[in-house]
Amino acid sequence: xxxxxxxxxxxxxxxxxxxxxxxxxxxxxxxxxxxxxxxxxxxxxxxxxxxxxxxxxxxxxxxxxxxxxxxxxxxxxxxxxxxxxxxxxxxxxxxxxxxxxxxxxxxxxxxxxxxxxxxxxxxxxxxxxxxxxxxxxxxxxxxxxxxxxxxxxxxxxxxxxxxxxxxxxxxxxxxxxxxxxxxxxxxxxxxxxxxxxxxxxxxxxxxxxxxxxxxxxxxxxxxxxxxxxxxxxxxxxxxxxxxxxxxxxxxxxxxxxxxxxxxxxxxxxxxxxxxxxxxxxxxxxxxxxxxxxxxxxxxxxxxxxxxxxxxxxxxxxxxxxxxxxxxxxxxxxxxxxxxxxxxxxxxxxxxxxxxxxxxxxxxxxxxxxxxxxxxxxxxxxxxxxxxxxxxxxxxxxxxxxxxxxxxxxxxxxxxxxxxxxxxxxxxxxxxxxxxxxxxxxxxxxxxxxxxxxxxxxxxxxx
Numbered sequence: 001x002x003x004x005x006x007x008x009x010x011x012x013x014x015x016x017x018x019x020x021x022x023x024x025x026x027x028x029x030x031x032x033x034x035x036x037x038x039x040x041x042x043x044x045x046x047x048x049x050x051x052x053x054x055x056x057x058x059x060x061x062x063x064x065x066x067x068x069x070x071x072x073x074x075x076x077x078x079x080x081x082x083x084x085x086x087x088x089x090x091x092x093x094x095x096x097x098x099x100x101x102x103x104x105x106x107x108x109x110x111x112x113x114x115x116x117x118x119x120x121x122x123x124x125x126x127x128x129x130x131x132x133x134x135x136x137x138x139x140x141x142x143x144x145x146x147x148x149x150x151x152x153x154x155x156x157x158x159x160x161x162x163x164x165x166x167x168x169x170x171x172x173x174x175x176x177x178x179x180x181x182x183x184x185x186x187x188x189x190x191x192x193x194x195x196x197x198x199x200x201x202x203x204x205x206x207x208x209x210x211x212x213x214x215x216x217x218x219x220x221x222x223x224x225x226x227x228x229x230x231x232x233x234x235x236x237x238x239x240x241x242x243x244x245x246x247x248x249x250x251x252x253x254x255x256x257x258x259x260x261x262x263x264x265x266x267x268x269x270x271x272x273x274x275x276x277x278x279x280x281x282x283x284x285x286x287x288x289x290x291x292x293x294x295x296x297x298x299x300x301x302x303x304x305x306x307x308x309x310x311x312x313x314x315x316x317x318x319x320x321x322x323x324x325x326x327x328x329x330x331x332x333x334x335x336x337x338x339x340x341x342x343x344x345x346x347x348x349x350x351x352x353x354x355x356x357x358x359x360x361x362x363x364x365x366x367x368x369x370x371x372x373x374x375x376x377x378x379x380x381x382x383x384x385x386x387x388x389x390x391x392x393x394x395x396x397x398x399x400x401x402x403x404x405x406x407x408x409x410x411x412x413x414x415x416x417x418x419x420x421x422x423x424x425x426x427x428x429x430x431x432x433x434x435x436x437x438x439x440x441x442x443x444x445x446x447x448x449x450x451x452x453x454x455x456x457x458x459x460x461x462x
Contacts, residue, residue: 023292024064025152025202027214027251028143030136031057032077034115034232038126041079042112042224044329044336046122049113052232054239056114058133059253060140061202061214062097063361064148068295071103071359072141073216073366075253077234078114078133080399081106083354083370085117085130089137096138097145102299105357105368106137108395110223110256113233118399119343120420122336149213155201155287156364158389161279162195164236164272165221167375168263169413176321177413181266190411191261191376194220198391199283200364212250217241217280218391220257220375225269236269240276252280255393258378260371260402260415292362294447298439299357302370302432304400307425308348309418314341317417340419347423354398356432358439363449364389367436368396371403372415377429384437386444403429 034056039046056077064070072093090101115129170178170187178187200216219237226233234242241252264272318337322330357368365387369378371394378392402415402422409416409426416422 021065021067021293022150023152023154023202024148024150025061025213026144026146026148027059027061028140028147029057029059029251030140030143031055032129032136033132034129038115038129039123040113040232041116041118041120041123043123044121044333046124049230049232053226053228054234054242056232056234058136058140059251060144061216061251061253062099062141062144062148063202063295065292065295069103070097070099070145071295071297072097072099072105072144073253073359074104074106074137074140075255076106076108076133076137077111077238078108078117079110079112080118080395081108081133081397082118083398085134086397089134092138093141096142099141099145103297105359105366105393105396107255107368107393108399109234109238109254110259110372110395111233111235111238112224113226113231113235115232121340149204152202152204152213154290154292154361155203156290156389157199157283157287159197159199159279159283160195161197161219161275162193164219164264164275165193165259165262166265167191167193167261168222168265169261169408169411169415171411174324176324177411179321179325179414191374191408192379193262194257194375194379196391197279197283198389199280199287200361201284201287210249212248214251214253215244215248215280215284216253216255217283218255218257218393220259220262220378222259222263223256225264225272227269236264236272237276240273240280243273243277244280256395258373258375258392258394260374260394260404261408262375290362290364295359295361296443296447297357297359298443299355300435300439301353302356302435303351303353304428304431305425306344306347306350306352306423307418309341311341314418317412337417337419343420344418344423352400354400356436356439357397358436358443360387360443360447363387363447365391365440367392369394369432369436370396370398371400371424371429371432374404374408374429376405377403377433380433381436384433385440387440387449390440400424403432405429
């Protein structure tokens with residue numbers, strides 16, 4: 001560890017930055033109260049389940065650095081968080097912890113096994129659960145803040161996991177884009193899959209008990225898949241995090257990446273969990289200390305419009321797909337989407353506002369966007385970022401539906417159909433990329449990144 005630390009400090013000096021300032025770090029988790037009477041989100045038709053596997057919770061990491069202030073990263077095992085939920089929590093967290101809203105990132109892990117927090121498809125928000133989620137975000141941040149450990153260090157490793165997921169928008173022989181699995185042997189992916197699996201590690205000196213304080217990991221596949229059917233569940237990413245917690249004795253946080261166009265492909269959930277446990281463990285074992293001369297965050301408003309639509313054209317998209325590929329569900333799916341379009345009809349062309357965010361820990365950048373972000377867009381942010389280590393947390397701080405890229409809108413498919421799940425103007429995804437890259441470039445002008453080759457090597461633990 002000492003050699004790794006010296007190498008990291010040498011890299012910092014070569015990049016012209018000042019050495020790391022000490023960090024104080026705390027982590028905590030708070031479970032959500034829920035029961036079988038609550039609708040579960042993430043389905044076309046509202047569903048109720050019986051029982052639960054694993055925990056549904058808020059997991060918080062609070063980081064404090066002299067001169068930089070306090071920052072909090074919170075992940076919630078829910079399908080979505082809304083700006084209203086996050087804003088309410090942020091007011092309390094700033095009051096009790098001294099963490100300003102711009103320094104707070106709240107991510108929804110996008111599990112499809114939690115009670116609903118929004119109106120989407122045939123589901124409605126469960127008010128009691130929403131209140132509990134807001135309260136739990138605050139409590140998790142407060143508990144993490146109350147147990148800040150001194151003299152912590154930041155370590156990082158960039159791993160790869162290419163088997164937990166794949167591009168799920170497949171072009172079939174009839175020219176349609178698949179919605180779910182397909183038996184078409186000629187079907188081919190229409191976009192990329194991002195295998196990167198970054199791991200953030202916060203440690204204190206080994207002579208103070210358990211050296212681990214917090215572990216955060218990020219990957220980009222839809223969080224769908226439980227060990228048991230028809231139960232509440234944090235799904236495979238959350239189950240993997242909780243298995244690692246039992247081994248390490250510290251909170252482990254999963255941040256959902258840009259996964260609007262990727263799913264797990266039907267692999268056994270136990271295998272997915274095992275793969276992730278192995279990968280995150282390797283990331284912790286191989287993580288290298290990174291210099292943190294400062295921590296900084298930007299949270300900016302982003303305006304977009306609800307797209308306009310022709311009712312007959314949108315209805316035809318749904319009917320044509322369902323008649324060809326799922327005729328037994330045609331009537332119920334057509335009804336749900338007609339009701340959604342009726343709800344959105346008076347909103348056409350109206351401007352709405354959300355936020356984009358960047359948190360820079362040393363020169364490792366975490367980007368928060370508020371949509372089910374297509375993987376191609378997330379990878380474009382990474383490609384254009386001045387920081388070699390840039391990673392995306394989708395569904396952060398708000399929820400504005402799917403954001404496909406322009407090519408996906410041209411091809412069509414479920415994620416582009418007008419509805420409560422997808423309603424932003426075409427081109428909104430690319431505009432988010434442009435704003436986020438501008439924010440990253442703004443930070444890079446003040447805080448230049450390390451040399452790319454050195455930064456990548458250090459991130460991979462080499």
